[in-house]
Structure formats: C-alpha cells, structure tokens
Amino acid sequence: MIKSLFILNTGGDIVLEKHWQGRTGRNIITQFWKEITKENRTKDLPPIVRIRRQTIVHLRKYNLLYLIVADQDTSPLLFIEFLNRVIEVFSNFFSTEPTETSLKENLPKAFELLGEMMDNVFPVTTETSMLRDMIGATMKSTPNTIENSKKFGTLSSDQVGGLPWRRKNIKHSPNEIFFDVIESINATIERSGKCLSSEIISKIVCESKLSGMPTLTMVFNNSSILEDVSFHQCINLDTWERRKILDFVPPDGAFELLSYRSNRMQTQIPLYTSGRFNWSKKKRKGKFEIILQVRNSLIKSIDNVSVLIPLVRGCSSPAIKTSNGAVFFNDQTFELKWEIKKMPKNNEISMKGSIKLPNKGEIPREKPVAIITFSIEGLCMSGLKVTNLNISKLKKKIFKGVKFISKSGNFTLKF
C-alpha cells in the first residue's frame, strides 16, 4: 500500500513529500536517484523497481518525477492511476500544468489535496469537482476573505449520491459544449510504402460550460466503431449496453469523455510515404531518400508535416536537397528534421541526401527509422460521426459543436 509520495525535479531534488503512514527516510530517494541516473537509464528503468526492500513506482510528467513508496503488495496499476489522478487534479487546481514552478507556488494546496485524495492507504476522493468543494476553490485569495470564511466546503447530496464529478449550482453564460474527436493513427510503413500495421487510437475530449445538471445524449452513426472503448465515469454503462447511446451528465470544464481503439479504417492512410536509407561502408556515409505524397482521395489539406530521423551518435555534415520545406540537423541529439509547412495537393515531395559517420567505430548494423508527424483537421479516419446530440434539463440556448482532428500517433517509416 502507498506509504509516501515524493515529487522530484529534474535535478533529483525533492519538491514535495507527503507521508501517509509514518515517515519514509529520504535516503531511499538518494538511492533511487543513483539508480536512475546510472548509465543514463532514465528511459530504461522500469516504472516499478525495488530499492532497499521497498517498492518504488515512478512516472514522469511535465519534467517532474512522481515517486510512490509502497511497502505492501497491491495492484501496481492502482499506484500508476493514482499518480495520474494526482497530476490531473493538480493541473485543474493550479489551472496550469504542474511544473516545478507552479507546484512550488502551490505547495500548501497540493499538500492539502494529497491529504484528501488518500485516506490511510486507500485512494478516496480523486474527482476535481468534489475536491473543489472540500477544499474551497481558492486558497490563494485568503488573507482578506479569511475573516468571513466561517463557511467551509460542503458536499452536495448529489455528489455523495452518485455524481461525484459534478457540483451543484454551476452557472455559465453563455452555455456551450464542444467536443473534439481526436484520432491518432499508429502505423508502421515499409520502405516500399507498404503499410505493415496500422490502428487508430482515438479519444473524444470535451469542454463543457453548461449550467445546472444537464443530461446529454449522444448518438453515433456507427457504434460498432466504438467496440473497444473506455468511458469516463459519467457515462451510463447500462444505456450504452442496451441502446448504444451515450447518456451522461458531464463534469464541468475540460475532460476526456471516452477513448477507443479501432483496427478498421474507412479511408486510406492520408499520407503516402516511402524511402530508403543505406550505410555505405567505403565512404562512411549514410545515404537516404524519402518521398511524401498526399493521397488523391483526401480532400482536406495536411499542414505542419515533419519527418524526424534520429541518427547514430557522432554523425555530422548533412548534405541534403529537398523539393519543399526546410531541414534542420541537431548536432547535440543527432536528429535530422524535415519540416513542411504546407503539403502540395498533387505532387510528391522528396528529401534526398547523405550524412557523414564519425571517422572511427563500426558501421551501424541498424538502419534508422523516420518518425512522421502530421495533423489533418476535419478528417475522421474511422468514419465515426455524431448524428445527434441532445441536451435535456436546460432551457437556455446552447452552443454545441463537434470537431474532428486526425493526426499521427506512432507513425514510423522503416527503411
């Protein structure tokens, strides 16, 4: 079970520590830091490690390292999800990403929040809205208001009665709710341009500014796309099972409504790509060529395409020609980046060139990969559409909208 939580900055200094069961000595952190910095293992150290007969679960977000020290056995994912929730709540309360600076500014509040989120060793309240009521939205503005603040947070009966994610008496003007359907495509492409594997990982995020307790129903054109789906707590599972309709009272503000995964794609992968890469032994050089083209069937335009090639340490002096866009070479990280602001509709574009290997050492056996990023607004690759969005219990005029964005997830070209 969770004994303590530490938050470290990038230098390994403790920014915050919270203990639920007695105090955990700091030397375990020192030891951990040694472990994680050893041989540059930052990336390769498993998220669950054993140090000094204690278990440490750690994850990194916004340049902060969150560490849980546990002494009893329980579900490993419980720790990880708890940390995720802590980060979520922090960013809601600080109204900015929880970075080192923002955390330091909000230390007492963060500490108080952690106290509320976990009782003894068991996570209790992890919903922002409920925590807001318990803690009082602003602790910053206290000096002047403190005298009158005899009133303390109250929990509405609704929150206790099953809607912990929404407070009572929310008022907004104007009333609006917007949905973003964000589909990320993961694909591995062979050098010939053939797609080896592809899938779509998508989520619907929502920004809700509605008054009162509105009930929303959302109907899709083809609910079978949502076969492999995860829902926010607010969605009524029963209705979904029976009628394949989303039925929910949304939380206030921004949240992720659902996420789904799908292997079937209605459209072709919108960007065609192929290329080759060879290490030449004689010249100690890498020669390469990459071709990109927008699929003819695509009506929307693709903007901000970039191709990133991480190269071996010590590479230098790129000699590159491109038909469009600009190429940058970072001689610290040894990454080559090709950026295209706007993709032309009908022509293919290409990058050709070579890079020098360091004078000594072996020729790498492994060819690099090209990681391609792009985003297309208004395209939905899985073919999901919202056919109906109904909001009941709210008489006022409501602005509502659904936006589709398709973008690259893990999109790699293997040479």
Next chain:
Amino acid sequence: MSKAFQKDTQAQKNLNLIAKLESDNETKVFEGMTTLVGMMSQGYEVLEFFPSVVKLVASPNLKIKKLVYIYLDQHAELNPDLALLSVSTFQKDFQNREQLIRALSLRVLSSIRVPSISQIILLLAQQAVNDSSPYVRKTAALAIPKVYGLNKDHEENLIELISALLKDKHPMVIGGALAAFNQVCPDKFELLDEHFRKICSLLVDCDEWGQIIAIKTLLRYSRTQFVDPRLFDSSEESDHMKSGGDETNFFSTDSEEEKPEEAEEKESKKPKYKMDPDHKLLLSSTIPLLKSRNSAVVAEVCNLHFYLAPRSELRVIAKALIKLTKREAPVQYVALSTISTISKKFPKLFSSNYKEFFVLQPEPLYIKTLKLSILTQLVGLANVYALTKELRAYVKSENIQFVICAIQSMGQIASHMKEVRDTCLTILMNLISHKSQKVAGESIVSIKKLLQQNVDEHMDVMKHLTKMIDIVVEPSARSSILWLVGEYCHKIPLIAPDVLRKLAKTFRNETNIVKLQVLNLGSKLYLRNKKQTEKLFEYILTLSKYDTNYDVRDRARFIRLLLVNPKSKLDNAKLEKIFLSEKPLPLWNDNDETSEFVLGTLSNILKIRLSGYQELPKFPEVAPVNETRKNSTYGVKKKEASKRKSKKHRKRQKQLAKESPFFEDEKFWEESGSGSGSYSGTGSYSGSGSFSGSYSGSGSYSGSGSYSGSGSYSGSGSYSGSGSYSGSGSASHSATRKNVEKNPKSGSAHNSGSGSYSGSGSYSGSGSFSGSYSGSGSYSGSGSYSGSGSYSGPGSYSGSEQKQSNQVNSEKENSKNNLLDLSGLDMFGSNTNTNNNTSSQISSLDFTSNSNYQQNSVKVEFPMKTLVEKSREGGVDISYRISRTPSLHPGYTPIRLYIKNKNRNPVKNLKIAEPVPDNIISFQPISNLNPDQSYQTILYINFNSKTQPISFQIKSESELTNCRITPTTGELLIKPLSFDENEFDNEVSKLSGMSALKQQLQSIESLKPQEIKEKIIEIANVCQINSKEEKLKFVGKTGSSDMVYIIIDSNTLSIHSTNQFMIHLISKDIKNALKN
C-alpha cells in the same frame, strides 16, 4: 560561519512563525499555518511548533482548523501526550452538522497513531457507521483498519462494524467496507455471503478505487465458493481454442490437454457442468467495467476472469489487455507483464494478435524485453516466419541488452520450430563477430543449445564454430565452444586435438570458466584419443596444479586421480560413463521462475514475494452449499423482472385455462390473494408451464418477505407464501432447477416433505413448479412465517418452560430462514384449501410471537439467546437471558441459564470449567440431568461496564464447550433503588461538556410517550423518574457506580453521565430502538 548564520536566521524565522501562530488575528494565524503546511510538504522538521498548533485545534475558523488537522495528521504520534489534548475537540467536531467536518474529524482522529485512544476512535466509528451521510460512513469504514492497527483486541467489535457496513446499500460505502474487510479479516468470507449479489450489482456504481477492492475481494471469495469451470471444459471447446489459434503451439504447457481417447472417456464420466448462477452473475457484472478509463479497474477485471471464467470466455479480456498496452509506458508495462503471465498458460488467446507485440524502436527497454518474451510464447506455424523476420531486425539494434534478449528469443523459437532453425543458425553465426563480446557470447550459447538438439545435421556449423575460437573473447562464448568440441570430439576427430593444442598455449591467460572447460575437453579427448593428446593433457594438468584458483586446482586433481593416476581402479567403461555420458537436451530458461505470483500484484511484476502478498485460494472440489448467499434477496434487475413477469403471467393464465379444473381453483386463490400479487419471476424461469401453481398459495402470505431463489427473482411478496407447497413432494423434483443442483440438500429435503398438499395429485401435470421455489431462499425474510412453524408443534402452548424452548426454536429457525426443517407443515397442508383459515392462522401466530413483548411491556424480560446449540454439545441445550432481578453480588450481572438435556443419556456433573474466570461467579454444579429434563440456574458475570464478550467453558463429564456471552449496553446498568426528580435535575446540571450528549431523534413524533418509555425500558435496565414536566426521565447505574441520566424532551435526547463511554453506547442503542 555562514552555516551558523543560516541557523540563526532559521531560528529567527521559526520564532516569527510561532508568534504568528499564537497571534489573536485570524489572518495571521492562517498565514502562519499555511507557511507551516508548506514547510511540512518540503520535509522540514516542524515538530517544535506542536504546542502552538494544538491550541488552534478549537479555532472556530474552519480553514485554520483544516490546516491544523493536516498538521496533526502527520505529527500527532510523535507527541502523543499533547495530541491527546485535541481529542475532545475531535469528538465535538464529530457532532457537527456538516458531513465533511464529521468525516474529517474522524479521519484525522483515527490517523493519530496513539494506542491509548483506540477505544475513542472505535466509539466514534461505531457512531459513524449509522451516520446519514455515506461519506462519513465510508470514512468510518476506512478508520476500521487504523483502529485494528493500533489495537488488535478490538477485532471482535471491528468485525461487527464491518458486517454492519457491508449491509450498506450505498456504492460509496461498499468500497470502504471491503477495504476494511481485506485488512482486518480477509478470510472471514462468511461475512460476504449475504452481500455477494448486492456487491455484484452495485459494482458499476462504485467509485473506481472501490471497484478495484471489490473485484479483488470477490475474486478471492469466489475461489472458495465455486468449482473450477475449466475442469469441465469439454474437449470440443479446447479443440475450438486450438483451431482458433489455427496451429499447434509448442510452448503451451497446458496440462489440461488430453489425448483424444482419454478425453472422450472422461467426457462420458464427467458430470455435466452448470455454472453456479452467482458465479455467472459475478462474471457478467464485471464485464462492463472493462470499459472503465481506469486501467487498474480494467486489469483487475481481467485478472478476475483469468482466474474464474471458463476458457472459452477469455477472448474478451485479451482484447481489453491489448488495449491497455496502447497506453503510456508504465501502464503498458504492467499490462504486458499480465499478458506475459496469461499467455504462458493460454498462448492461443493472443496468438492471432501477435503483431501487437512487435517492438518499436523508441520504446524503453523494459517494454521491449517484455514484448519479446510474449512473442516467444506466441510462436506457432502461422506466424513463425513473420516472427523470425522481426527478430532478424531486432538483433541489429544498437541496444546491446535488447539484442541479447532477442538472441535468446531466437534460440528458443528455433529450438521449437525446426522450420526456421537453419535461418536462425545463420543469423546467430553472423552475430559471433559482433562488436560487442556480450552479443557474440550470447549467440554462441544459443547456437550451442541448438546444436545439441541435432548435431549431425549441423556439422558445418560445428566446424565453423571451432574456427571461431581464435576470434571470440567473451569467456562464456569460449567455454561454450570448448564444451561443444569436447562433447562431439569424436565427430571432428581431426579438429578437436588441434583446439586443445591452441588452448594449451593460451591456458595461463584464460578465465576460470574457460580453464575448467579446457580440462573438460582434455579429459574427454584423453578418453577418446589418448594417443594424440596424452602429453598435451599432462601439460595442462600440470599447469592447473599451480593455478591460483582452487576450483581449477581441484578439478585438475580430481581428473588426474581418475584418469591419469595408475592406482585408479576404474576401468575404461566406467570412466566413459563418467565423462562421456549422454547429455539431456538443454532447457531454455524463460527468465521466469516456476513460482508464479498471482496477477495484479507487485510480486507478479517484480518476481519477488512482497509482504502483504496474498495467495489465491484454491478452488474447492465441490462447491460448498451456501444458503445465506442463495437466500440473499437483493434484486438484480427489478424493473426488467416485473416487466417479464407480466408477460409470463398472461401466458400462464392462458395455459391454466386449458389445464385441469384444479387450476381454476388456483386462479381464484391468486386473485383473492391480497393484491400484493407480485411474483416477479424472471428469465430464469424456463417454460411457463413449469411455473404454474407455484404462487398459488400466495395470497395468504403476501405480507412476508421476498422470494429470492437464485437472485433472479427480485423481492416478490407473493412467492414467499407458497410455502405450503414446499412440502408437497409430489410436485416432481425432476424440474427443480439450479437451486437444487447447486444445493442438493435443500432439494432433497424439499421433496421429502411429502404429501402435505392434499391436492397434490392433480399437480403432477405442472410438475416442475416446485423447482421454482425449491430453494429455501423463498422464505427468507418471512419471519412471521418461519416462526410459525415452531408454534404449530403439538402442545406447544402449554407450560411456560416449553414455550420458551419453542421460542428458542423459532429464533433459530428465523436465523436459518429454513422452512424445510419446520415440523408444522402438515398443519398447513390441511388448511391450504381455505384461504381465510390460513391467514387467520398466521395472524394468530403473529400474535403469539409478539405476546412476549406485550406482557412485558411493564416488566421487560430480555429475549432468550442460545448459548450452546444442541448440535454441538453432547445433547445439552443451553440458552440464557440476562435477568434484571437485583443482583446478590454487587457489580455482577445475573444471567439466568436454561439448561435442557436433549440427549438420550443423562448428563452428569455439569459445571463451569476450572479455572473459573475472575469475573464469573459460577452456579452450583449440576450433578445429574436426565434426558429431557430442564434446569434453571443463575450465573453472575461482571462485565466491567464493557460490551466485550465474556468467554468461559462449560464442562460435563463427557463434553467441554466454549461459551461466550455478549451483553448489550443497557444490561450493563443497574436500576437504582430510589431517586427523586430534584436530585435528578441537580445531578444533571452538574454534568455538562464532555459528560453530556444532546442529539435530535428522528421519526419520534409517531411514537406516544408510553411507547417511548417502553422501548427505553426494554433496551436498558433503567428506572423512570416521575416528572412534573412533560419530559421523560430515566436513571441507571453502571457496575462501577457511575450514574447515567437520560432525558427525552419531545424529540431531543440528552444523556448525562460521568462515564463518557456509556453515553455513546447508550445513545446509539436508544436511537436504534426508537428508529423502528
């Protein structure tokens, strides 16, 4: 210098802070507290502020109070004496109107780890359990493990609290209650019996953390309750699984797979398996949770299904787990470990998804290696070429560690799939010249293992390897080559001696494992080819004799004595047996130990047994009969049930019309039945015909509790009444469905209760109906009914003695809710044809069961409790009642024992076993008790004003029995002799603050003062004071002579006493009593 200066400023700062904290200005205090909390969060030592902070705990400003709570939460145990000062404030806060504050005070108080306050926390928790706010109740649940951690003596009380909390219907509370259950009494599964169905149906509504706990608990519970569904997996199904994976799999360690003939044989012997409906309910009610956004919930559901679901239903979790692997790295890591464990057992489950586990370049190493190990398990004919192609790419990676793992995987795949063995060998051979010696070494080790499997086919590889000895440096690789050469030196007779010659030259510079292998090679060659190698070997032995490593020296000496020493008496055949024996084929270690940890634990991930790790219980061979669970009346889908009901109803009526005239009678009954009329059968009813008649008796018992049979019947009043039929064995048992199968006992009992129903003959047509309510569950809750049975026994109304024993019986019956034991069925049988008659019977029975209270409205007799059940003791039935007669021994409470010998033999010398505890004054030993003779005696117990149970042993010549008596609070009091109102008021006015408690009573308006008075006198041994005012006043005395004053003024209850403990207990009891 500068350090000292820093210290100074720090001290100065601290002084400032203390000044702030002790200021009168709330804003300053608040600032101070905020600073302090900030300091805490950075890990500063802030204990020195304790005195200043403790004072603030009573601050009226809630924001300050909250911060003080945060401070105390973490520091109280370090300064327990000062912390105790704050306890009374917590107690006061606990009466606050605001649920958050009530909860917070309890939470913080319970976090103060000072053992001396465990009693107070317990008290508050006991109150909190009945709080109106579920949030407070949940906090109470979470306080339970903390009390347990402080003082294990409270276990009894805590378990009581847990079982009270488990009754809660609010999903928020369930999670907390189960968390407490897991920490205090994780194996007391009987507590869960009656709540199992409720928990299943509330699961979806619980918060995510509650869901995790609940699923974990239900998994462990179910492993003790249901039989293993996979034992019954028919061979067809497993065939299906095979064809699903469309090839035979070489890694499946499936012990369950059988040869077809055997399987068929087994099949015929195997009883047909039908899953327990509760088992099914659990599986189906967890499936929706796979859609949770919380990966921990999803993973727990997968674990549950992995351990409980039949093999054919596992696909759904495979999909969910794969989805988890698309999340961020930490989640992916855990999901992949889970998959790796599962695929070891069921490789088919994932084999069609093998592409999901292809390694991507940017992934961290721990993900890559896990994926590799999964891929290795999934290999089969269909994917082996694709996999080899992938591996070929992986071994080119720049990450050495990863390449090594890939080589191991390749070796494993090649050893199992001969289709790709050549390809893999080629790839591995290429790697020997890898720039990293580690990689080269690993590939040689793999090649060695592969060669061993079939050396003749790969002689070319062998020869190539021997040449590599000049190039390879990595010791493990060199020693592997040497071993191979030695092992197969007869197949390469020309090369082998040459290798030895090379090694003899470099011997001095080799590492130890290489040296040992050189010796090994030498001795093998010496045996096979003595002529060529004798001198060479002698040279090496001499070198090793002076080696720095004792292993090498020892080995050399050993070999010399065996082989070269002329004194050796072993002949060549024996030596060959020693050195050249046939080696078993190599094992590929999967990097995994045979010990497997339960999924969803840290131990499983880390492969170390951690503290707090719980082994999963083994499935029982036969599912235990669990009446309580089957009887639990929690309706699963009430609405649907009633909908279906009406449909069924109509259909049934039509059918009735067609059938024998007898059914028209039934119809009549049904309609005359009190209109409550709802029997809410659900889909589990197969065939409407089967059901007819089953509710025919219904009208008469409509008032009684619900019929719950198999959970599918939601609480329908009417069903319970049909009890009259249960005796009618004629209704065939052929159709007794699930219930009977699950519960053969009740089924048979059911059928044997014969003939009670006179019209039964005509029933035969509708035979199956009896099944529909055959579960004794049908009577659960119908208290009046079950009680009635006992009364119908002949002659039961004569003589008070017997009446009491009857009552005891009826209580027992109630507790079991088991009609089948009842003896009075025949009476009902004769009465069933006339409706009125039956109901009048009931009402009269009700009357009698209540009569006890009625006569005692003035002088209450405490209800009788069973001390020793006849089944356990040697036929002696003992019950007791706490008597309210004045005690002969001051401080001791008189307990009246009723002893009856139900044995055939007389019982001799019955007494309390020596040594008699200090707090008990024993009765005179009973020298002889004849069969059926009863005896009354009085036992005195000093409860010491505590509600903790008192244990002792009762001993007869033949038996020794453990007994335990738990008093209720009210009985701890003693009625004072005389008291007048003035004195009363006077005393009450002195007792205030901590010694007083004022509470509002709800729903008291409906009660008349007389009723209130009766109820209070019923629960507590107090005496009423005649008052001039409208108030009701009572007074009682505890064993330690503390007076307790109770005042009820309209709907306010106030209790005053010097004994705070008593106040809380009594107030709780009174509130409970007045609630009803």
